[in-house]
Amino acid sequence: MSKTIDLTVPDIGDFQEVPVIEIPVSVGDLIRPDDTVLVLESDKATLDVPSEATGRVVEILVKEGELVSMGTLMLRLAISETDADADPQVPAPAAPVPTAPDTARVAATPPPPATTATQPPTAPTGKSHASPSVRKLARELGVALAEVAGTGRKGRITQDDLHSYVRQALSTGKGGASPTLPGGDLPAWPQIDFARFGEIERIDLSRITRISGPALARNAMVIPHVTNFDQADVSELESFRKTVNGEGSAVKLSLLPFVVKAAAATLLTFPRFNASLDGSQLVLKKYINIGVAADTPEGLVVPVIKGADTKSVSDIAAEMAALAQDAREGRLAAQAMQGASFTISSLGGIGGTNFTPIINAPEVAILGMTRATVQPVWSGDEFVPQLMQPLSLSWDHRVVDGVAAAKFLVHLKTLLADFRRISL
16 A cells, blocks of 8 residues: 655745756656755855655656746655665665765865775766756766765765765876866864964854855866956046046946946957856857955845946946846845856945955956055156056966966057057
């Protein structure tokens, strides 16, 4: 005798209308409590939805790409005493390890052992079980998923499995990891009882910080960063900006939309900065989509101005204002943060002189801005006070070199010094 039950999406916090990006089960599969049955992705978060019962899948009620919320029907299970007593048909992991979720995280303990390139992995034959975000990371690291043993639920490959595989391959001097990766095992993170030295307080990291932190650490470790610094004379541009705002423009212009427009024009001239590495190939993008970092109470997000080269400065300013407002109110759609080919991070009027922004992989460059200041500039006859805008360009040395980076910044600051050149 068997009966059927319906599984619904459980409480997933403040997420609503979240897209299904993977369904790691099929009709006929035997699943048990805590087995992943759906993978959801919202903003930058990847969420595993576990089963709450033991049974055999008789019907899948959602499709990849479908939007789901708490209470949405997911699966129909057949429950029988035979299935309840059966051993789950799962592939054997490389070594017994505690079950770990597949979401991006920073490990507090050393990662589980991974299979090296010279040892046949115990990963399942056929299709490798991994989420799209893990597959993307594998492509960036140059790792074949078939060679990685998964330690997640039902043998799924996690980001920790990939990082462990790469570290193991590099430490032995063997394997299929990309030769551009830094080598050697990392030392264990220091474990310190901070309360021994005085009073402390623990606060939970925001969701955005928990997600972006591991990605930033990965980018800083994998990409060979170099940063060039320069200054643009924006005296005339600032005068023009104030004039336009004084005429009662519907959208108040800051300096940033002008920089977005100038950067878009510069990317057209230097297309290698508007590219991505894909294995042994360079993907040159024929579109100019510029991400602009925006501060929110939960942390930084990066909405994208799509087709920035085709839009006016006023249009860019209006779109930036709308996206920033959505971000601050937590209403920014995931699609609004996808597809960037270049990023600008501006500290605006906060202060500072220069900084070294981390490249947002798989992009190959990022532009940083701090507060413009009046400085004495030699005109040939005398020192003249000019408004100078500091610029920091971090770039991927695998794709571009120092000469190209210097030319990029010279072209950009020339446009900012005389904005009329953009129309040429």
